[in-house]
Structure formats: C-alpha cells, structure tokens
Amino acid sequence: MLLGLLGLNLLAAESQPRAATSVRLALPADATPVVRNLGTVFTRQIHQRCDAKVGTEGEPNLMVEMAMEQGIGKEGFRIEDRKGGGVRIIGNDERGLVAGAGKFLRTPKIAGELASQLSVVGRAQG
DSSP states (O other): OOOHHHHTEEEOSSSSEEEOSEEEEEOOTTOOHHHHHHHHHHHHHHHHHOSOEEESSSOOSEEEEEEEOTTSOTTEEEEEEOTTSSEEEEESSHHHHHHHHHHHHHOHHHHHTTTSOOEEEEEOOO
8 A cells, every 4th residue: 555645645526535646746947956856856756655657747646836935934844735736845945845845755644635725834854
C-alpha cells in the first residue's frame, strides 16, 4: 500500500480515495536555481515512492504548486489547499520552501487529506 503523498490519495466524487497516476508540479516563474533543484528532488522523490508520473504540463490527477511569499516569517512555510484543487506549498524564502516540501513528502497524513481544507504552518529546523 502506498502512503499519503506516496500514494497520492485524492478524494474521488465517490467516498473511496483513488491513487493519482499523474502529478503536475508548478514552480514560480522566477524560480531560483535552489527552487529549480528542489523541483528536481521533489520529482525524484515522487518517482521513487510511487508510480505516478510527474510533469509540468497536461491535466494531472494532482496539482502541486510551489511558491514563495513574504510574511510567513524567516524560513517559514505553509502547506494548504490550492484554489482549483491540489496543494500549494509556500515558503517565506528558499529555506522555507525546501522545509515545506520536505514536510509534505514526510507527512503521509497531509497528502491524504488534500481535500479537507488543510493548512500547515511551520519553520525550517536547524
């Protein structure tokens, strides 16, 4: 059985969750080299953990958007539902975005509850 994001469980119209077969990853248009590398690592982690295909185009089962927005606090991040479906990982800065992506990948419960109006706030550790 696949875990959380690793299984990319989405709540289907019926009450049974279904595993996503495709993930679309959206990075900021002005992504820095660190953020582009994060996208590469995130994609590799998805490929290692499940059978879902990750791309930057097309109609996916799951949309993952990464963004940077000031106001969360140094090295802070938020993980929240994305308007229109999917999930949004927001970092106050590069370290915050990396920490948020790591939290998302390490926390199966977060990915399993994408449709439940979740909001997670935290800071990079270390």
